[in-house]
Amino acid sequence: DAKTTQPNSMESNEEEPVHLPCNHSTISGTDYIHWYRQLPSQGPEYVIHGLTSNVNNRMASLAIAEDRKSSTLILHRATLRDAAVYYCILMTGNQFYFGTGTSLTVIP
Amino acid sequence: DGGITQSPKYLFRKEGQNVTLSCEQNLNHDAMYWYRQDPGQGLRLIYYSQIVNDFQKGDIAEGYSVSREKKESFPLTVTSAQKNPTAFYLCASSILFARNTEAFFGQGTRLTVV
Numbered sequence: 001d002a003k004t005t006q007p008n009s010m011e012s013n014e015e016e017p018v019h020l021p022c023n024h025s026t027i028s029g030t031d032y033i034h035w036y037r038q039l040p041s042q043g044p045e046y047v048i049h050g051l052t053s054n055v056n057n058r059m060a061s062l063a064i065a066e067d068r069k070s071s072t073l074i075l076h077r078a079t080l081r082d083a084a085v086y087y088c089i090l091m092t093g094n095q096f097y098f099g100t101g102t103s104l105t106v107i108p
Numbered sequence: 109d110g111g112i113t114q115s116p117k118y119l120f121r122k123e124g125q126n127v128t129l130s131c132e133q134n135l136n137h138d139a140m141y142w143y144r145q146d147p148g149q150g151l152r153l154i155y156y157s158q159i160v161n162d163f164q165k166g167d168i169a170e171g172y173s174v175s176r177e178k179k180e181s182f183p184l185t186v187t188s189a190q191k192n193p194t195a196f197y198l199c200a201s202s203i204l205f206a207r208n209t210e211a212f213f214g215q216g217t218r219l220t221v222v
Contacts, residue, residue: 031207032207034210036211036213041218042215042216043213043214044151044198044200044213046210046211046212051208095153095156096141096153096200097153098151
C-alpha cells in the first residue's frame with residue numbers, strides 16, 4: 001500500500017504562514033498527491049492536489065519536492081477556521097489511502 | 109445544489125441488528141466509496157464502486173455489505189457479523205475512478221451499537 005507520513009500535530013499563530021510536511025517515499029511515477037482537511041464530526045474537505053509541479057489555489061499552495069518523495073502544504077495566513085486535521089494522501093491505483101493526518105491548532 | 113448526502117447523522121442500534129446507512133449523490137459521479145473512521149484514526153476503506161451493479165471490497169469489508177443499483181445511491185449495510193460496528197461512517201464520490209480528481213465527502217453517520 002502507498003503510505004504517507006505526517007507529524008501528528010502542529011501549532012501556528014493566527015495570520016502566520018503554516019507549512020505542513022508530508023513524506024511519501026514509496027510514491028510511484030503516476031501517483032497524485034492530494035490534501036484534504038477534516039473538521040470535528042464532519043466529512044473531509046478537498047484542499048489541493050498535484051503531480052509534479054507546485055500548485056496554487058484559493059485555499060493553499062502545494063510544494064512538491066523534485067524527487068516527489070515529499071511535499072508541503074502551505075497555508076499562507078492561518079485563520080482560526082483553518083484548525084483541522086490535514087491529510088496527505090496518495091491517489092494510487094484505484095483508491096485513496098488516508099493516514100492519521102496532522103492536527104493543526106491555530107493560536108489566536 | 110449538487111452534493112452528497114448521508115442519512116441519518118446519528119444512528120443507534122442494538123447489538124445483533126443489521127442497519128443500513130444511506131448515501132445519495134446528485135453530482136453524476138461514477139465512483140462512490142465508503143470509509144470507516146474510529147476516534148483519533150484516519151479513514152479506512154470499506155467498499156468502493158466504479159459503476160452501477162459493480163463494487164469491490166476495500167481493506168475492511170468483513171461484516172459489511174453494499175449495493176449499487178442506481179448511479180446516485182450506494183447504501184452500506186452493517187451486519188451483525190461486524191464485531192465492532194460503533195464508528196463514524198463516511199461516504200464519498202468522485203467523477204472518475206482516477207487519480208487527477210477530487211473526491212467529495214458526505215457529512216458522515218455516527219453509528220452507536222449498544
